Amino acid sequence: MAEVLKLEQIRKSYNVGTAVETEVLHGIDLAMQSGDFLALMGPSGSGKSTLLNIIGLLDRPTSGLLAIDGVDTATLGDAALTQLRGQTIGFIFQYHYLISAFTACENVMMPMLVDKGHPDAEMRARAEQLLDRVGLSRWRDNNATNMSGGQQQRVAIARALAMDPDLVLADEPTGNLDTKSADAVFELMRQINRERGTTFLIVTHNDDLAKRCDRIVTVVDGRVA
């Protein structure tokens, strides 16, 4: 099975103020194979978001190896990193970050617009197909803000899948939802994982949902526990 993600001894330090350097991640090792469905847990402040930002190529580690689809990301410049991020990683956040002036369909088209070069008809057809998959085809022309929290998060899932990513990173995707909507959103991600073989890394504080993942990795004080 292909290795989608590999981290070896990832460290991250922040410069707070002037000379003081604080290390937040102290050497993280993690590997994910294609099709993995993994829960990342840990107390508040343990470094989960920092780790997710590094894996999502939004921030660089201070040291250590980060490979995505076998590519050592340290060898890439910023433009190549942006391209790799756009084409291989999908993001789902706790707050959906949909653009309120856009319809559901336009929001799902966003990653393809950013990637550039996709004909409008192709983007629209793909977005409609994905909205259909998340059960929102009737809502495609609705303004995203007129939807319920669970529906908005389903639009965000469709948007994360727009570029058919190998890896989806979800930072507390059900954190803002009631139990029933959280369960539905989680189940949708699980089904997509099974159907498409998309790899999911999900940060969650919810033990019940984490138990339904294939694997749980816990980070405590910047280390894998």
Ligand SMILES: Nc1ncnc2c1ncn2[C@@H]1O[C@H](COP(=O)(O)OP(=O)(O)OP(=O)(O)O)[C@@H](O)[C@H]1O
């Ligand atoms: N840009 C930054 N500059 C300085 N310190 C930071 C920065 N980002 C995060 N930290 C520190 O890194 C540590 C880990 O934070 P992080 O947000 O990764 O934790 P977390 O596990 O995601 O927490 P939560 O579950 O509350 O979201 C914290 O002590 C935080 O204050």
